[in-house]
Amino acid sequence: SQQGEEDPQALSIQEGENATMNCSYKTSINNLQWYRQNSGRGLVHLILIRSNEREKHSGRLRVTLDTSKKSSSLLITASRAADTASYFCATRYAGGTSYGKLTFGQGTILTVHP
Amino acid sequence: NAGVTQTPKFQVLKTGQSMTLQCAQDMNHEYMSWYRQDPGMGLRLIHYSVGAGITDQGEVPNGYNVSRSTTEDFPLRLLSAAPSQTSVYFCASSYVRKGTGELFFGEGSRLTVL
Numbered sequence: 207s208q209q210g211e212e213d214p215q216a217l218s219i220q221e222g223e224n225a226t227m228n229c230s231y232k233t234s235i236n237n238l239q240w241y242r243q244n245s246g247r248g249l250v251h252l253i254l255i256r257s258n259e260r261e262k263h264s265g266r267l268r269v270t271l272d273t274s275k276k277s278s279s280l281l282i283t284a285s286r287a288a289d290t291a292s293y294f295c296a297t298r299y300a301g302g303t304s305y306g307k308l309t310f311g312q313g314t315i316l317t318v319h320p
Numbered sequence: 321n322a323g324v325t326q327t328p329k330f331q332v333l334k335t336g337q338s339m340t341l342q343c344a345q346d347m348n349h350e351y352m353s354w355y356r357q358d359p360g361m362g363l364r365l366i367h368y369s370v371g372a373g374i375t376d377q378g379e380v381p382n383g384y385n386v387s388r389s390t391t392e393d394f395p396l397r398l399l400s401a402a403p404s405q406t407s408v409y410f411c412a413s414s415y416v417r418k419g420t421g422e423l424f425f426g427e428g429s430r431l432t433v434l
Contacts (some may be wrong), residue, residue: 237420248324248410248425249363256420294362298421307353307378308423310363 212295212311220319225282227314229295230275236298238271239308240280243292252280252293257300287320322346326411326426333401333433341396341429343411349424350416352394353378354386356407357428363410369394370416401433 213228229238237256241249255262255271255278262269268281282289292315296308327342345352353368355378365378369388383405385397394413398405408430412423 239422241423246428248427249412249423250425251422254420254422296423307351307365307368308421309365309379310355312360312362 212293212314214314215312216315216317218317218319219285221285221287223285223318225285225289225316225318227280227293227295227316229278229280229311231278231295231297232276234300235273236300238269238278239296239298240267240269240278241294241296241310243294243313245291249294282316285316285318287318289316290318291316324411324413324424324426326409326429328429329427330430331432333398333431335401335403335433337401339398339401341398341409341411341431343394343396343426344392345394345411345413345424346392347413347424348391349413350391351421352388352411352413353423354384354394354396355410355412356380357410358407366396366409398431401431403433405431406433407431 211230239254240252243249253264253269255269266283271278292313294310294313296310324345350371354366355363357363364380366384367386369375375386408428410428411426414421414423
């Protein structure tokens with residue numbers, strides 16, 4: 207079954223606003239990753255947060271991780287029309303080996319209106 | 321660097337036909353994998369490999385075969401295509417011994433089975 211569940215399924219905002227997407231998972235994880243997918247393209251890695259980290263930043267991206275609640279959030283600040291895409295969280299099971307066997311959520315479709 | 325290259329980009333098959341989706345990477349990644357992406361289902365792992373000569377099943381392996389004779393190539397074979405295999409297929413690779421398992425994706429192969 208899917209490890210990650212994302213919320214909301216779709217998000218529509220205006221340029222300049224912040225976008226927040228949430229991800230919940232079921233089992234203990236080694237790390238959690240966020241990916242972006244533009245329409246008709248492959249996924250691109252955005253950011254990774256390890257299970258012993260609580261918050262991580264990369265440019266306009268901020269990721270938080272709450273292992274007690276088994277949840278993560280991705281915040282995109284000052285959004286741009288070019289941020290329009292689908293965003294997926296992916297988790298690596300803590301009991302697994304150190305390779306990229308990731309389980310993906312269903313994704314959040316973000317639309318940023320100019 | 322070409323990254324991960326998938327061919328073909330589009331394919332239409334009739335039920336019962338067989339075909340092979342090709343995947344090649346030039347990053348010397350040990351780990352390679354195949355996912356399928358269906359609307360509302362996120363990405364589901366079909367098969368994966370942690371090195372030449374080593375393959376294993378993912379979440380949805382039925383109807384698919386893989387082999388890994390070289391580090392660079394990881395073809396996915398559909399033995400007898402069924403309409404349920406209509407999907408977008410993604411190949412992804414990553415390091416095993418170094419890095420954190422960040423996946424690099426190809427651009428996808430869109431398969432329609434009539």
